[in-house]
Amino acid sequence: xxxxxxxxxxxxxxxxxxxxxxxxxxxxxxxxxxxxxxxxxxxxxxxxxxxxxxxxxxxxxxxxxxxxxxxxxxxxxxxxxxxxxxxxxxxxxxxxxxxxxxxxxxxxxxxxxx
Amino acid sequence: xxxxxxxxxxxxxxxxxxxxxxxxxxxxxxxxxxxxxxxxxxxxxxxxxxxxxxxxxxxxxxxxxxxxxxxxxxxxxxxxxxxxxxxxxxxxxxxxxxxxxxxxxxxxxx
Numbered sequence: 001x002x003x004x005x006x007x008x009x010x011x012x013x014x015x016x017x018x019x020x021x022x023x024x025x026x027x028x029x030x031x032x033x034x035x036x037x038x039x040x041x042x043x044x045x046x047x048x049x050x051x052x053x054x055x056x057x058x059x060x061x062x063x064x065x066x067x068x069x070x071x072x073x074x075x076x077x078x079x080x081x082x083x084x085x086x087x088x089x090x091x092x093x094x095x096x097x098x099x100x101x102x103x104x105x106x107x108x109x110x111x112x113x114x
Numbered sequence: 115x116x117x118x119x120x121x122x123x124x125x126x127x128x129x130x131x132x133x134x135x136x137x138x139x140x141x142x143x144x145x146x147x148x149x150x151x152x153x154x155x156x157x158x159x160x161x162x163x164x165x166x167x168x169x170x171x172x173x174x175x176x177x178x179x180x181x182x183x184x185x186x187x188x189x190x191x192x193x194x195x196x197x198x199x200x201x202x203x204x205x206x207x208x209x210x211x212x213x214x215x216x217x218x219x220x221x222x223x224x
Binding site: 043044045091101102103105 | 118145147155156157158159162201203205211212213214215216217
């Protein structure tokens with residue numbers, strides 16, 4: 001297994017457009033997390049899945065954000081009507097309680113909204 | 115409320131030892147993670163402390179005091195490649211959500 005992968009690595013979009021990011025976790029990991037990170041800050045929790053169930057969503061997340069994990073494997077994060085404030089690195093991580101609780105991060109998708 | 119504090123930036127000399135502190139206040143607590151993040155890259159796992167005390171892993175050690183809401187990461191025999199941001203994150207009682215500090219940027223000088 002090559003680890004957590006994310007696609008695309010970079011996305012430039014105009015304000016008001018919709019964007020969708022994909023995350024493929026490590027195959028045996030049942031937990032999947034989405035974070036947002038801006039320069040000089042730590043990751044900010046967005047949402048969490050256990051298998052296909054979305055168990056938690058940050059109260060800071062607006063209705064423009066939605067995430068899915070339809071078959072308990074890959075996940076997508078969609079941002080509708082993007083705003084300049086959405087510009088950030090979007091990180092995906094996966095984990096399993098069968099391991100040492102470590103969250104393995106993907107390389108991230110850098111979003112720039114112009 | 116939830117709050118995690120760590121210094122913004124630290125400078126150390128190659129070959130020396132540096133200690134990066136982290137204090138946390140959370141409504142529930144399971145354990146404390148330390149991650150390393152090089153510029154432009156994703157965080158990578160360093161350590162996870164659940165019990166009080168020091169855990170050593172090669173050049174890196176991590177300490178936790180649950181009663182004081184305090185942890186530190188100790189880096190020995192510093193190398194230039196250790197220049198990175200070091201993030202502490204508290205795991206909530208819910209067992210899945212991490213509250214992250216802003217990170218400490220460590221600058222290593224020759």
